[in-house]
Amino acid sequence: MPGFFVPFALAAFLFLPICSIAQTTGGGTRATPSAAAPAPAADNCNGIFLSYRTGTGSKIAPTDPKHQPYRFESTLTVQNNGIERLKSWQVYVGFKHDEVLVSASNAILADGSSYPALVGNGTVFAGFPMTDLKTAIETAGDSTQTSVEVKMLGTQFGVKPPAIPWPANITLVNDGWACPAPSTLGKIIGKNHLFLHADCSN
């Protein structure tokens, strides 16, 4: 039924690629976002590629029209496409819907919070147990060593499906890296999965 997906195909494409620039000087210069960025693809990034994927989730109890909770599941991917190891990776996710994070794989919360964690003002994930992301060069492109997937389960408030509870932002917070302001955001894939990307290059 191709027609079924037509509304989704016509829905607005929202892209938010960001490219973090490694500042070898440790300076805070911000890169300017590329204009009219193409669809985000890891292949286009020779640095750290970030992706945040989520769906629409579902309503959970209690029923409260003023502050309705919904379940969400999201996956953050951090991929090193660069020429240097990314040591002690840390990624900020700018949650903004009163999110309660219930679990997350392959990472801990950098502030030491345990689950369930109130992350509605954003939070920083740090790799655990794999803290460093090796390069493709030194691993012959072994994605299990160059990238990590953080699968999150949580509750958000007020974003009724099919609307998507996007975070405001995803960015590397490692010293020496800078991200330009997000310019565009994610993309509708199939029925309701969207992707938020940050292309971080050096």
Ligand SMILES: *[C@@H]1O[C@H](CO)[C@@H](O)[C@H](O)[C@H]1NC(C)=O
């Ligand atoms: C988020 O920030 C606001 C304003 O500082 C504060 O009132 C609120 O308690 C914070 N929420 C969480 C979950 O930290």
Ligand SMILES: *[C@@H]1O[C@H](CO)[C@@H](O)[C@H](O)[C@H]1NC(C)=O
């Ligand atoms: C994204 O988050 C980083 C880290 O908190 C911040 O420095 C940057 O200004 C944010 N960008 C936007 C567009 O919110």
